[in-house]
Amino acid sequence: MSAPHVVVIGAGSTGSATAHDLALRGLRVTVVERGEVASGTSGRNHCLLHSGGRYCVTDQDSARECIAEARILDRIMPDILERNGGLFVALNESDLAFKDRFMEGCEACGISAREIPIQTALKMEPFLNPAALAAVEVPDGVFEPFHFCLAFLATAKANGAVVRTYTEVMELVTEGRTVTGVGVRDHRSGVSSTIGADMVVNAAGPWAGKIAAMAALAVPITPTPGVMVTMDSRLNNMVLNRLNRPSDGDIIVPQRATSIIGTTSWVVEDPDLIPIPVEHVAQMLASGRELVPAVGQVRVRATVAVARPLVTRAQADSRDVSRTFECFDHSADGLEGLVTISGGKTTSSRAMAQRAADVVCAKLAITAPCTTQTTPLASYRSFYQ
Amino acid sequence: MTAESVAVDLEVLRYRPGEGSRLENFSVQVAKGTKVLDALDAIWATLDHSLMFRRACHHSSCGACAMRINGRERLACVTQVAEAAEEHQPIRVEPLHNLPVVGDLVVDVAGFFARMTASDLVITRSAEPELPVSVDPLPASLSLRQVVVPEDLDRFIRFESCIECGICVSVCPSMAADDGFLGPAALAGIHRTREATGDATESAHLLALADGDGGVWRCHSSFECTASCPQAVDPAGRIMSLRGQILARRWGRMWGR
Known part of the structure; x- marks a missing residue:
């Protein structure tokens, strides 16, 4: 039986690091990103x-x-x-x-x-x-924010992950109360298709709410x-x-x-x-x-x-909101197959990925431990090879 | 309060494999003082999510948004809409030359990055790159440059000046005629690595690469790369310097030194 397949939505720092972590643990991974790598919040951060x-x-x-x-x-x-x-x-x-x-x-x-x-x-x-x-x-x-994301993704690719840029998620595909994949539009070809998944990770950053809304869920982001x-x-x-x-x-x-x-x-x-x-x-x-x-x-x-x-858990001045992150397993909302990872900062994206991958692996009964703390990343230049 | 908004017209070269290319016109409202990349962002956000272009940092540090604007290679993120509109109406936006086009304004940088890898250029160095990296002159009254690293504080490191944007490759006439050429960025990278490395074997290997088939002798000395580099890396000057180093080594051998 082949390894479970996980679709990661977003090739910013969180999605890139998550793809790397999951690929290292032996899962099959596909990253979908509607623009270039790091074209959203991650590329434009403060460095x-x-x-x-x-x-x-x-x-x-x-x-x-x-x-x-x-x-x-x-x-x-x-x-x-x-x-x-x-x-x-x-x-x-x-x-x-x-x-x-x-x-x-x-x-x-x-x-x-x-x-x-x-x-x-x-x-x-x-x-x-x-x-x-x-x-x-x-x-x-x-x-270097752009290279930061490229290095995680280059390593993920070397470990078998597939990265599809210019591929936009149009819908979450569900069967009953389980997410079973994503419907995407590939802007390169104009073709719409479905990518099946055993688990979907929503790493869309400030757009995570839009993704969750496709399954009629709300996330406090x-x-x-x-x-x-x-x-x-x-x-x-x-x-x-x-x-x-x-x-x-x-x-x-x-x-x-x-x-x-x-x-x-x-x-x-x-x-x-x-x-x-x-x-x-x-x-x-x-x-x-x-x-x-x-x-x-x-x-x-x-x-x-x-x-x-x-x-944001409660109404507060945005300066007072903790900069730490959170992983939402949407089975708590009655929907299986979808995890949202958000908050945090680029500096903490590896730890965010570890948390998300831990949740995903627990749900898929994968026991491989996280090894991203000690795995040197490939050159960002190898991403485009 | 946001800045006063102005209308901007662009014609963008659209391309998909198998479909050929065509110019498409867009009109968007952008804030005064906006850059061409912001205008493309506005087209993407409000009119057409299928528009493909590379972007990340939006402040000329990542090299992703290099493209041809009104026929001239520039970083879209620091090219003023007002300036570009004055040059040509509508503003014409096209992908870089001499790199395969993936779609619209996106070029395939795989070959370019492979050449950069061959140059052994790492992006952080323990010493300050010597060249000034600010393209626009600072106020003459102040002659402010980049902050100088004090000599006794050698722990400070710096990212290299080259942002691997591909502009020098797009403007290079030798590159256009000859895809075996390493090209200006990689040769400048070789020069820079030799300048910074203390490893004699690596240094000799790189000089042989520069002297080889795809090396410095294929450059036609047009100096277009130096003229258009947004980071003042001066690839042409470095190529000339490499030629000098290669000749010096040959003469040295000839005289038994």
Whole structure:
């Protein structure tokens, strides 16, 4: 008997990592993605490999998850990371007052943090605001989002997975109260067809609600965009964060030849096309200038808005929603054969995949353990071979 | 509040295997200051989900959205709609040249990536690439460049400048005439790897590759690649430098050095 077949919807970071995990466990896997790999939220993310420092006071579960995953990613995809560290910088008395809680939070979550003299910080970061009052170094990093997804998928393909890009899910096929496949339209050929599946994983990110709705289900996932402003020059070596609770415009992530200021947070209905509020861009530039005054003297290269898939259990300010993830087994809703994995961040996508694959394997009576923590990924370049 | 919206007209080269190609016109509303990629996103989201184009980062870092806009190779994500509309109405959008077309604006990059693999170019290096990577000049009064990595802080690493977008391959006249050619990106990659590696065997292997059948001698020195590279990688300059290194080695041998 051949191995069970799992269809993964979405080739963003979550779907790509899930396909990799399932393929490693010996399942037959087909990934369907309506556009290019990473053409949704994953491609447009902030590129921040979280040390967990950002969440160490306000969301410690998320912080612990981040530091653990950052260490794993450093082992399995070292080639697509810039591990240059990050600084949390105090610019005023309120920031300074936060420092002790920040150090305690890092300690509690196992994130190595050390305060460094301002003069040292300014030497490492010549464009940092010279009026900074304190700087704490943490092991933040930067990744290449497109290559991040391609590397997971390239490895999945090497292990037998099939990846169908430009193939859009039009319906979930059900028999009684069981999902038995997906109806897709292949935009390359214009042909519609059905792909049978023993299990379907909904990894559509902020579009997960649209997929679930095809089976008349609701998932508590709120598309929550953020605006990022990419400057036309690289102004920092390390990730620069404001030493305070997470808020709008408090982080500048360097990536290749750019520095990306982020971010804001609001809720939209439809993540397909997100109008960028002009005041958000102005706000990013203003708060970016506080950390790095030279932001005011460099042109903007691009402004981007993209929706995070936040899991919302109760009404709350979107900044207060935990950045951790959740896996929904829809048998709890009376529908077999469908699992939704959402929330989280790119940094945690391997752990998200592990959770989803654990649920899928338990349902299919597959006992193979997860081995993604220790399996080095293939080159992203081999995806297209 | 969102920015004032403007109407934009595009003609997009549509293609499917077996069906041939045709130009299709689209009109969409986009916010002022929008890029060509945002206009394609708007077409896809509001008019036609079958439009195939590659996209990921939307800020000129991933290299996915390279295409021909009004006959010139560019990254759609940083090409202003207003600028392109001034050049040509409607804005004409076509796939890259010299790579097989999969559908619409999507090209098959398998061969291109295989050549990059052969160049041994890894994307992170322990040293800063030497060339300035900002294409547009910064305000002269400030002469801001990328932040400089202090010499005694050699722990900082950087992604390489080349984003493997394929633009240099599309503009290369030698590539058009000769598909055995390694092409500008891979040869620049070889040059860069030799610059950065301390491994003599790898270095010699790469120089032999550059001197080989698909190597630097097939380049017709048009310098189109350097002129159009969005990341200022200067492939042509690097190809010329490789030629110099190859000749120096031959002369060295001739004189027994």
